[in-house]
Amino acid sequence: MIDVYSWPTPNGHKVHIMLEETGLKYRVHGVNIREGDQFKPEFLKISPNNRIPAIVDSDGPGGKPISVFESGAILLYLASKTGKLLPADLHARWRCMEWLMWQMGGIGPMMGQANHFRRYAKEKIPYAIERYTNEANRLTGVLDRRLGEARYTAGSDYSISDIALFPWMRGADNRGVDIARYPNVKRWFDEIDARPAVQRALKVLAEAQAANQAPHSDKAWEIMFGKVQFERR
Numbered sequence: 001m002i003d004v005y006s007w008p009t010p011n012g013h014k015v016h017i018m019l020e021e022t023g024l025k026y027r028v029h030g031v032n033i034r035e036g037d038q039f040k041p042e043f044l045k046i047s048p049n050n051r052i053p054a055i056v057d058s059d060g061p062g063g064k065p066i067s068v069f070e071s072g073a074i075l076l077y078l079a080s081k082t083g084k085l086l087p088a089d090l091h092a093r094w095r096c097m098e099w100l101m102w103q104m105g106g107i108g109p110m111m112g113q114a115n116h117f118r119r120y121a122k123e124k125i126p127y128a129i130e131r132y133t134n135e136a137n138r139l140t141g142v143l144d145r146r147l148g149e150a151r152y153t154a155g156s157d158y159s160i161s162d163i164a165l166f167p168w169m170r171g172a173d174n175r176g177v178d179i180a181r182y183p184n185v186k187r188w189f190d191e192i193d194a195r196p197a198v199q200r201a202l203k204v205l206a207e208a209q210a211a212n213q214a215p216h217s218d219k220a221w222e223i224m225f226g227k228v229q230f231e232r233r
Contacts, residue, residue, distance in 0.1 A: 002026040002078075005043060006053040007033050008205045008212055010167035011071040011108070015053045016201035017163050018075055022082045030205055034212075034220040036228065044233065057081070072104045075160040085160045096154035099146070099161035103168070107143070110135045111168050114175040120216065120225060133176035140169075140177050140185060147184035158192070166192045 002019065004026050006012040019026045031037040031052045038050045046067040047054035055074055060066030068077045079086035087093045114132035117125060143165065146153055153161040169189050172179050179186050192198055222228050 001058050003029060003056040004053060005029045005031050005046065006205065007031050008209050009052065012053050013167040013201060014071045014164050015055065015074050016204040017198055018078050018085070018160065020197035020201040021163070022078055022084050024078065024082065028204055030208060033224060034216065036223045039233065050233070072100055072164060075100070075164060079160050085158070085163065087154055087157060087159055092155045092157065096159045096161045099153040100164050103161065103164040107139050107165060107168050110139055111175045118176060119174060136175045136177050140182050144182040144184045147188045152188070162192060
């Protein structure tokens with residue numbers, strides 16, 4: 001059994017999708033990042049960087065429990081455990097790894113910054129909004145070129161690199177990205193969005209979805225973006 005500690009964010013949904021695609025049995029534990037659950041000692045034991053998602057596999061390597069944090073590492077772990085969604089062909093496997101690392105180091109951080117400065121920053125800073133919106137669009141253009149060459153990021157087969165990228169393309173307009181301007185990304189997005197496992201995964205923690213979209217209270221803003229976030233623990 002996989003215990004997944006998560007919240008309905010792009011990084012959380014990556015793992016929800018992977019679990020649904022692989023058919024592994026799992027239990028979800030909501031970590032309300034607006035209320036500060038990510039700073040609780042019991043969560044920090046499995047996710048020392050106080051970020052969701054994290055998992056605990058009671059049947060890890062050698063039959064011993066293992067915890068894994070960082071969404072990219074979790075995708076790799078689950079692919080290794082199940083033998084699914086990581087290409088066997090070494091050329092395709094390394095393409096998959098390239099695009100997974102690209103998501104972790106590029107799309108995720110830059111889309112996150114664009115989202116923050118466009119939606120959540122208390123002070124609207126034109127330079128920051130322009131910088132991160134432009135970078136979000138540049139990166140989407142990189143993805144569009146790749147998907148003009150291949151059906152999926154790793155090649156002909158759907159893999160963990162697609163799972164990692166897909167949730168960041170949801171709500172792309174919040175990051176100043178119009179997916180309609182990127183036809184290859186739009187084709188890829190619509191195909192993945194229609195997968196039954198993806199649709200099931202996007203309903204995980206559905207009760208928190210509406211609250212997650214509501215404006216931040218002063219307390220929630222301080223927890224997520226203010227001094228509470230940067231306290232030494």
